Amino acid sequence: MARPLSEEKRNAILASAADAVASLGVSASTAKIAKDAGIAEGTLFVYFPTKDDLINELYLALKADMKAAVATGYPETANVKERCEHLWNRSIDWGARNPAKRKAMRQLSVSDKVTAASRKAGMAVFQDIQSMLDEGFASGILRRQPQGMLAATTDVLTDMTLEFIYREPDKLEIYRRSGFEAYWGAISNK
Amino acid sequence: MARPLSEEKRNAILASAADAVASLGVSASTAKIAKDAGIAEGTLFVYFPTKDDLINELYLALKADMKAAVATGYPETANVKERCEHLWNRSIDWGARNPAKRKAMRQLSVSDKVTAASRKAGMAVFQDIQSMLDEGFASGILRRQPQGMLAATTDVLTDMTLEFIYREPDKLEIYRRSGFEAYWGAISNK
Amino acid sequence: MARPLSEEKRNAILASAADAVASLGVSASTAKIAKDAGIAEGTLFVYFPTKDDLINELYLALKADMKAAVATGYPETANVKERCEHLWNRSIDWGARNPAKRKAMRQLSVSDKVTAASRKAGMAVFQDIQSMLDEGFASGILRRQPQGMLAATTDVLTDMTLEFIYREPDKLEIYRRSGFEAYWGAISNK
Amino acid sequence: MARPLSEEKRNAILASAADAVASLGVSASTAKIAKDAGIAEGTLFVYFPTKDDLINELYLALKADMKAAVATGYPETANVKERCEHLWNRSIDWGARNPAKRKAMRQLSVSDKVTAASRKAGMAVFQDIQSMLDEGFASGILRRQPQGMLAATTDVLTDMTLEFIYREPDKLEIYRRSGFEAYWGAISNK
DNA sequence: TATGAATGAGTTTTCATTCAT
DNA sequence: AATGAATGAAAACTCATTCAT
Numbered sequence: 001m002a003r004p005l006s007e008e009k010r011n012a013i014l015a016s017a018a019d020a021v022a023s024l025g026v027s028a029s030t031a032k033i034a035k036d037a038g039i040a041e042g043t044l045f046v047y048f049p050t051k052d053d054l055i056n057e058l059y060l061a062l063k064a065d066m067k068a069a070v071a072t073g074y075p076e077t078a079n080v081k082e083r084c085e086h087l088w089n090r091s092i093d094w095g096a097r098n099p100a101k102r103k104a105m106r107q108l109s110v111s112d113k114v115t116a117a118s119r120k121a122g123m124a125v126f127q128d129i130q131s132m133l134d135e136g137f138a139s140g141i142l143r144r145q146p147q148g149m150l151a152a153t154t155d156v157l158t159d160m161t162l163e164f165i166y167r168e169p170d171k172l173e174i175y176r177r178s179g180f181e182a183y184w185g186a187i188s189n190k
Numbered sequence: 191m192a193r194p195l196s197e198e199k200r201n202a203i204l205a206s207a208a209d210a211v212a213s214l215g216v217s218a219s220t221a222k223i224a225k226d227a228g229i230a231e232g233t234l235f236v237y238f239p240t241k242d243d244l245i246n247e248l249y250l251a252l253k254a255d256m257k258a259a260v261a262t263g264y265p266e267t268a269n270v271k272e273r274c275e276h277l278w279n280r281s282i283d284w285g286a287r288n289p290a291k292r293k294a295m296r297q298l299s300v301s302d303k304v305t306a307a308s309r310k311a312g313m314a315v316f317q318d319i320q321s322m323l324d325e326g327f328a329s330g331i332l333r334r335q336p337q338g339m340l341a342a343t344t345d346v347l348t349d350m351t352l353e354f355i356y357r358e359p360d361k362l363e364i365y366r367r368s369g370f371e372a373y374w375g376a377i378s379n380k
Numbered sequence: 381m382a383r384p385l386s387e388e389k390r391n392a393i394l395a396s397a398a399d400a401v402a403s404l405g406v407s408a409s410t411a412k413i414a415k416d417a418g419i420a421e422g423t424l425f426v427y428f429p430t431k432d433d434l435i436n437e438l439y440l441a442l443k444a445d446m447k448a449a450v451a452t453g454y455p456e457t458a459n460v461k462e463r464c465e466h467l468w469n470r471s472i473d474w475g476a477r478n479p480a481k482r483k484a485m486r487q488l489s490v491s492d493k494v495t496a497a498s499r500k501a502g503m504a505v506f507q508d509i510q511s512m513l514d515e516g517f518a519s520g521i522l523r524r525q526p527q528g529m530l531a532a533t534t535d536v537l538t539d540m541t542l543e544f545i546y547r548e549p550d551k552l553e554i555y556r557r558s559g560f561e562a563y564w565g566a567i568s569n570k
Numbered sequence: 571m572a573r574p575l576s577e578e579k580r581n582a583i584l585a586s587a588a589d590a591v592a593s594l595g596v597s598a599s600t601a602k603i604a605k606d607a608g609i610a611e612g613t614l615f616v617y618f619p620t621k622d623d624l625i626n627e628l629y630l631a632l633k634a635d636m637k638a639a640v641a642t643g644y645p646e647t648a649n650v651k652e653r654c655e656h657l658w659n660r661s662i663d664w665g666a667r668n669p670a671k672r673k674a675m676r677q678l679s680v681s682d683k684v685t686a687a688s689r690k691a692g693m694a695v696f697q698d699i700q701s702m703l704d705e706g707f708a709s710g711i712l713r714r715q716p717q718g719m720l721a722a723t724t725d726v727l728t729d730m731t732l733e734f735i736y737r738e739p740d741k742l743e744i745y746r747r748s749g750f751e752a753y754w755g756a757i758s759n760k
Numbered sequence: 761t762a763t764g765a766a767t768g769a770g771t772t773t774t775c776a777t778t779c780a781t
Numbered sequence: 782a783a784t785g786a787a788t789g790a791a792a793a794c795t796c797a798t799t800c801a802t
Contacts, residue, residue: 005761006761023302024302025215025216025217025300025301025302026215027217029795029796029797030796030797030798031795031796031797039762039763040572040762040763040764041763041764041765041797041798042572042762042763042764042765042798042799042800043761043762043763043764045797045798045799046761046762050797050798051796051797051798106300107300110215110296110297110300111215112213112214112215143371143372143375145368145372146354146361146364146365146368148354149350149354149365149368149369149372152350152353152354153347153350153372155350156346156347156349156350157343157346157347157376159346160339160342160343160345160346163342164336164338164339164342171336174336175336175339178335178336178339179339181333182333182335182339182343182376182377183376185333185375185376185377185378185380186347186372186373186375186376187372187375188375190375190380192420192422192779192780192781192783192784192785192786193779193780193781193784193785193786193787194781194785194786195785195786196786199786199787217771219770219771219772220771220772220773221770221771221772229787229788230787230788230789231772231773231788231789231790232773232774232775232787232788232789232790233786233787233788233789235772235773235774236785236786236787236788237786239773240772240773241771241772241773385782386782404682405595405596405597405680405681405682406595407597409774409775409776410775410776410777411774411775411776419783419784420783420784420785421776421777421784421785421786422777422778422779422783422784422785422786423782423783423784423785425776425777425778426782426783430776430777431775431776431777486680487680490595490676490677490680491595492593492594492595523751523752523755525748525752526734526741526744526745526748528734529730529734529745529748529749529752532730532733532734533727533730533752535730536726536727536729536730537723537726537727537756539726540719540722540723540725540726543722544716544718544719544722551716554716555716555719558715558716558719559719561713562713562715562719562723562756562757563756565713565755565756565757565758565760566727566752566753566755566756567752567755568755570755570760572762572763572764572765572800572801572802573763573764573765573766573800573801573802574764574765574802575764575765576765579765579766597792599791599792599793600792600793600794601791601792601793609766609767610766610767610768611767611768611769611793611794612766612767612768612769612794612795612796613765613766613767613768615793615794615795616764616765616766616767619794620793620794621792621793621794
């Protein structure tokens, strides 16, 4: 090995891909992604053998990114509702700060380029969240739901809320709060 | 008139487009859509001058289709919760019976080919639903939310629920019920 | 024969074709030509079996139109130079009044859709002009030239002069005069 | 640089385009141009981003080619008529040797794909010729004409003369001479 | 490893012509 | 005779991928 792959370039490609996918969908061209990443067209394929590989790796990278942001500062000792609110606010704030990443994730979610395997791996993020809340189920505060539905509810309601925030950024607080009320109503027992 | 435009062909194109968009996204080719509709490539453009027109008309047709299914048999005299449950069940049943249409709608929702005007027109469907529930707001049963959020919540939670149903069709009842609980919790006051 | 072909429609098609060819070249679509003529797409082919036929008939019609305009009022008894000047001025005036027709003729002149037969037939116009001037050759006032060159010279110099006039219509007089001086110099003996 | 753009390929495309435009007009397909140039269809667009760009660059290349041929060996010290004759003969000889290029130029001249900017740049060729003859105006040998008319006259009369030469190549001398007489008559004072 | 020219299959759209009405 | 829907073969252009440098 003369030179190892540059982590920096790899990240530049992923960042550029996120922007491109956010604004153009998964049909964003590799040429554009490469150019915006500051590398040559061919170099992209040194790091990702096919476009599909790039798409899937982007999906995982975004999920991981979000997870890191959401899990930080998790208040392990607070009560269930407060912990849920922490997770909600973190998710919204991450999405509000990273609109391109969120929009890219939405595009990837509906694309058939993202394999079942990637989806499964990506799901782990919210499974982690769910397990954070196991105590909530035990205590009867959270409503029992089929496997995966809590995570999915979290996903779609944050997404929906963010859509409103993107349209009216200065009402962030209002939407975040109203969204949380819907969220808490959706997942808790009366 | 030499030959009138055939309503039948127009519908065949829209149906074919729905299937194609459901499985391939909006990048589904007009050639495939035409072929599956049983017409020549050029004929598609007799009915829809551009692909973008087709995409937008498809969006509106799907919304209208869904609305028709959902509004049928609406129990005007029942109480608010029952009326909501009626709407919920209708939506889920429509989606369960028309997976391609639902999937197509998801693809269209994230596509920038669908114009703001089409989105606005499409929104009317859920606005109608919301207005059906106005009494619910007046009586304090439904939680007050920013304009549009109730409709959006309905949309994303039915979508999410259907995703589970598509994966396990024989658990339709379970998911529909659990979904409604989340939905009712999300929109009602405690 | 139920109804005979309508001369009026035929002329409308030719007029529309002239305009279309003038502005778009011979690649102007038959659909546009038909529409601007106020008839249906298919009707055009009732009058002209193929587009090539239309193109060639248009060429001949334009030549005939021009010839009619140029020959009117020819001063048979005037001297050679005066007769030439009459022809020149008529040509220029016709072109100035009918820019679309002139431009269409230019487009047709370079198109390979116009057959050699049409060209030959079209040439007759200027051959007639040339024969009007036979006396000029006999008397030695006009320079002897190879067959056809006088006609061709007339054609290209009027065309060139008109190009200037189209750009600056209010200098018509100046260009017409200067053009004639060049023309007379080109065809007469010193 | 991976591989530099090949000047050779660029020239092959321009040469192929000249041939295609000469015989088929500006509607000659990029597919044919590419094929005849010995490259893939897509490669053409590596060298010329759009067909319009190719058309305009071809126009300029042809003008430059002609200018080079015409200006070579210009007899600066000869008298005005001899210098004009030199220019005339050079022009005719270039056109006789390069019929495709000349025909392509005629097609381009009437095409609206050639922009005003290209035309202006192309005009410089004949403006140069005109300025070579400035002394001719000063001395009163050449007739005073509106700006641009001398250049245009040169253009259309060479074109016309070449048309005859293409039809009867073995009479080149005769047509060139007769053409020059017309030309000299057109531009000089009696 | 990095580059970007080269490729050809695939994309949307146009169009002369046909033919059922 | 008149109509305009239907056709499918181009047309210009894009793009993921390969490979010579």
